[in-house]
Amino acid sequence: MSMTEDTATPKRPSGFWSYANPVKFLGLSERVLPALWGLAALSLIVGLIWGFFFTPDDFRQGSTVKIIYLHVPSAMMAINAWVMMLVASLIWLIRRHHVSALAAKAAAPVGVVMTLIALCTGAIWGQPMWGDWWAWDPRLTSFLILFLFYLGYIALWEAIEDPDTAADLTSVLCLVGSVFAVLSRYAVNFWNQGLHQGASLSLDKEENVADVFYFPLLVCIAGFVLLFLALVLYRTGTEIRLRRTRALQAREARL
Template sequence: MASIWEYANPRKFIRTTDVVLPWVTAAAVLCLVGGLIWGFFFTPEDYRQGSTVKIIYLHVPSALMAINGWLMMLAASLIWIVRRHHVSALAARAAAPVGATMTLIALITGAIWGQPMWGTWWAWDPRLTSFLILFLFYLGYMALWAAIENDDTAADLTSVLCLVGSVFALLSRYAVNFWNQGLHQGATLSMDKQENIADIFWYPLLVCMAGFILLFLALVLLRTRTEIRARRMRALLARERLG
């Protein structure tokens, strides 16, 4: 079997994603449309929360991808540090704005949900606060990428920042928990799901989560392709200058 590292070759990556990307995109659209319609129109209203509960189909999957987006960046950064595959660094760069947007969606849908439930748009609840801090980490990471001209230098520096940032994001999570026990309901996504949320809400949520995962994948693949092409353009320009 071919080694997985073959896909670290940009040309191989572009060729493979040429084939894969349309399917992933189609699957993402299918899951999202299906899951959201199922969730919004074909589930009963919660007896306490009314129809507001339905925002869960956006809120939970986006929150999931906000965290997994960062984890993906961390993995890609580690691969860059250890094996120095350019595609890996570019994938980390590509994932950051998507992850940041997911974080923002989670924060905004959370606020919209929180307003009728808790009577406030924002509370300094540990989970909300952690997501806000995560958003700041995303911003810093993207700003560092944008500030440095040399691609390899930028990849090196952002990788180390991602590593250190991950540790401190985790620390912040626990610090925030320590600082304020919150209003937020317990985990929606848990092994013993029966305790948290009924099946009838659970299945469409699963579909929506699959949809968000696929959407994230599609966007990251698309953006990585763009980054690879931009990088190729810079390499060609550099070669031009050499004459």
């Protein structure tokens, strides 16, 4: 029986989907990582030095306003990391690309650290401003639940031996946790109560952060985004290598 060329050789994915191939993904990450690490370090150093040393005190909050350069970018990344994990989990569930499942797994520890920074800096900022380290405010509470979801997500990956089953179950957990990622962002708007203020950076609002704080904050946000990208690319590479090592070890054991 003769086969046509189309049926004999499966069509290779092109464009974005070609990076589902682990070798191609590793090649890309090796090329872009040096630039990403460099840009992340540069923007974080410039943004934090600018914000810490060269911005004035706020007329109401005094020098505590300097905490904004850590609190806002880390809180943004805590939510965005979960959104990235959600997209990667959906790609795994729909298209079964292993790299996307590993990328979601790689992003979780980065997200949990971002959430922890947001919670810690929020508590440290809240104490002198609100008179308390913690309040069961809608945004704070949904952030705490998001933090617990991150821990549960990481624990679930570690608890299940079969990687495909682990990827399936963690993807479902990620879908459920997305409710709290959304709530962390919009709880202030949904429930008009609590201590936490609304968005500080909305471009459509008249009351916004003053320019003198705004520009260094943008540099810090860029730094956190770049650091997140660098860490996720690097850690996904690590996960791919660990998976390959386990596969080779299993083959060795069979021989």
